[in-house]
Amino acid sequence: MTADRIALAVVGTAYHTPTPDRLEVLDDVVFAVTAEGTIEGVHAVGSPAAEQTMAGAADVHRLTSTQRLIPGLVDLHIHAPQWPQLGTGLDLPLERWLFEYTFPLESTYADERFAREVWSHMVPTLLAHGTTTAVYFASVHEAATLALAEQCAASGQRAYVGRVAMDHPVGTPTWYRDKSAAEGIAASRRSISAIRAMGSPLVQPIVTPRFVPACTDHLLRGLAALAEETETLVQTHCSESDWEHGAVIDRYGISDTRALRALGLLRAGTVLAHGNHLGDDDLGVIRGAGAGIAHCPVSNAYFANAVFPVRTVMAAGVKLGLGSDIAGGAEPGLLSQCAHAVTVSRVLHDGVDRRLDPHLRGVVDSRIDAVTAFHLGTAGGADVLAAPVGRLQVGCQFDAVVVETASASPLRAWPGIDDHARVFEKIVHLARPADIREVWVAGRRVDATRITG
Amino acid sequence: MTADRIALAVVGTAYHTPTPDRLEVLDDVVFAVTAEGTIEGVHAVGSPAAEQTMAGAADVHRLTSTQRLIPGLVDLHIHAPQWPQLGTGLDLPLERWLFEYTFPLESTYADERFAREVWSHMVPTLLAHGTTTAVYFASVHEAATLALAEQCAASGQRAYVGRVAMDHPVGTPTWYRDKSAAEGIAASRRSISAIRAMGSPLVQPIVTPRFVPACTDHLLRGLAALAEETETLVQTHCSESDWEHGAVIDRYGISDTRALRALGLLRAGTVLAHGNHLGDDDLGVIRGAGAGIAHCPVSNAYFANAVFPVRTVMAAGVKLGLGSDIAGGAEPGLLSQCAHAVTVSRVLHDGVDRRLDPHLRGVVDSRIDAVTAFHLGTAGGADVLAAPVGRLQVGCQFDAVVVETASASPLRAWPGIDDHARVFEKIVHLARPADIREVWVAGRRVDATRITG
DSSP: OOGGGEEEEEEEEEEEEEETTEEEEEEEEEEEEETTSBEEEEEETTSHHHHHHHHHOSEEEEOOTTEEEEEOEEEEEEEGGGGGGTTOOOSSOHHHHIIIIIHHHHHGGGSHHHHHHHHHHHHHHHHHTTEEEEEEEOOSOHHHHHHHHHHHHHHTOEEEEEOEEOOOTTTSOTTSSOSSHHHHHHHHHHHHHHHHHTOOSSEEEOBEEOOGGGSOHHHHHHHHHHHHHHTOOBEEEESOSHHHHHHHHHHHSSOHHHHHHHHTOOOTTOEEEEOTTOOHHHHHHHHHHTOEEEEOHHHHHHHTSSOOOHHHHHHTTOEEEEOOOBTTSSOOSSHHHHHHHHHHHHHHHHOSOTTSOHHHHSOSSOOOOHHHHHHIIIIIHHHHHTOSOSSOSTTSBOOEEEEEOBSSSSOBOOTTTOOHHHHHHHHHHHOOGGGEEEEEETTEEOOOOOOOO | OOGGGEEEEEEEEEEEEEETTEEEEEEEEEEEEETTSBEEEEEETTSHHHHHHHHHOSEEEEOOTTEEEEEOEEEEEEEGGGGGGTTOOOSSOHHHHIIIIIHHHHHGGGSHHHHHHHHHHHHHHHHHTTEEEEEEEOOSOHHHHHHHHHHHHHHTOEEEEEOEEOOOTTTSOTTSSOSSHHHHHHHHHHHHHHHHHTOOSSEEEOBEEOOGGGSOHHHHHHHHHHHHHHTOOBEEEESOSHHHHHHHHHHHSSOHHHHHHHHTOOOTTOEEEEOTTOOHHHHHHHHHHTOEEEEOHHHHHHHTSSOOOHHHHHHTTOEEEEOOOBTTSSOOSSHHHHHHHHHHHHHHHHOSOTTSOHHHHSOSSOOOOHHHHHHIIIIIHHHHHTOSOSSOSTTSBOOEEEEEOBSSSSOBOOTTTOOHHHHHHHHHHHOOGGGEEEEEETTEEOOOOOOOO
């Protein structure tokens, strides 16, 4: 270690989940962070390396004894323009919800001023919830999309920002679609260039065909070629609901996953949102491609017609993270989604209908716990993106959140009662913006708009 | 109206749900509240009655144009001593969870000082979440139970506080039980007297046999007689999980509901927690007795082995409210439970297992919306208790919550996008303590410890 490279030393006790089944407690350590935001060392307080780090660092930040550091959350699936409808419009199935609520709202982002107003509210709010990495569907509008990328860079959020491409004459309305496949591809190309031209180390573009039912073959193939040519990640929806899953089979005679592969969109790092209706063979295809899945537990309860089988997908070796699916998922932030992932896994395990025999009610061995859920929300999501975040270990970026555990909040560590494992579980289930005292991205403290009351 | 009786006038726009399927918007009205906290009039701003109220009231409070008034929430089921384990210990089934986590914690409330420390953190925190009426299981300890009642009175929370009675030689551990049925009955009698001796208009006792498996017949019958003699409400658990439901059938050869009726505990106003495994005939028995049910959606996902069939229970004419079931339900406050009630109703409707035919997966016609859920969390719970709260109408107590809809919070009303129905839905799904600006109980503003940060 060369102490003179250390820009920041953060001292305190941290929790992270480097693997799905293990909570690692880093008790009283010093994180040595370079000017580029990389964790160069994790040293026990009092060790020579710790002393050297603290002596050489330009900035030393100490957590209080009741604060805990956790990795920032990685939200793999956010529809940014749906932010104003968060918490509403949950009464329709997906195919009607899109046309009656969502497309009309998204179409208004032709107004760049309105877009900037929403982004300036949304991005700091999500940071205040601990979402340090966000994967966004923007709208079809290039200006609104670039404005979102600019907002993320300005607010200091690590982000993947995708201009939405959609051109299908039946799957989209005349008043909210690309004029043609060629124009959709060209607009996506320009959007990639514009976001890259910002030169932000935190923000990058992502190729974003909305989903198969909203896109023509021409558009889908063109976007695949664009991703290949420009070396850009891809995101789309896959086998979300009975309707969406079935629509792709009706169109191509093969599953959504296989169709995306045939179209060239199932690439290493492709983020597939939802995937509730994936078959076992689809999982092998996804694993083979090096793509990953964004599990969106709250949204799924409203739109997916089934509970996502986390254990099955993990057992198949598929990369897996979590998404809030704003606004299909009526909650912001990813910590609460971790808790919901635990909850819905229990419902999947036990089933729903009291009139059935307990052994026939649910899907046994479906339960996950807070450790696994938090892993998905941090390291799991990072692995889907191959992003160096999600773990508080050497080589990762210092994207981290400081949580208070001794306030008037329900999230309180009780002396003599709560050990580290319990405090961690409380953080997963109870932490809210009011409990999040600081947010760091790439070693820089983010000035998130605090949600106070 | 005699304006000189009006102690408080509150001016603003309010939402409430007097019936399960109707949101009533009280747009720009004045609530006339007596010194006893009763709503004596609801007048349109500008009307002569409104003018007279505002002129005559000792105190006039005006909401801002972005604030909304809603009824305070009625939480029908809280285990107060489990507060320190909120958010933890969710890995075991109910029968093990009790012995390995919960009974050990509850037994520590023999220490009254510790009890007071917990109550002084919990009660203001729940008020800050908008819980204006709380139905508490305390512990077996009389001192801790009385201290809880005192805390509720001091904090200004409307509360039903029950000393827990439990004496079964198998269903409870030697180190946490009443010494005998007779002693349990005597202690419960003393607890009722002590709470009534406080003379608080807000706080009353409630007879609280934990549940059938934890109590001997002697204790259960004695508590029924005590409730009858002292005219005290009763609360207990009923048909919560496969295990608990089955244990009562094993013991008596009849359902939990029928057993409680035979024992004399199923009375008008009895609060039955959970009820997930109630049969159709049980519902008729409960309706006939005038008892009600506390539906606890989050807890049920962890401990009940099935989703509570809200629509079925409502169609049977059974009184129904909501409970957080702290700490089985790993969230404080009842607004989020309203949202969860909507969510789990959707999962019940759709089912969980993607491998099944959609038509065989769930239980059709199970969905409820935010209006119905909020009705359950306010008026529904009030009706179970026959308490004059839960609606913002003449004759009810002014128990109300002021919610802000224009801050940095995700709960934001967007001008030109959100109408009243959408803002209401956002409140149900997104309101958090940071959004709750004021809490009123019986016409008095509560000084809830604000959760800031």
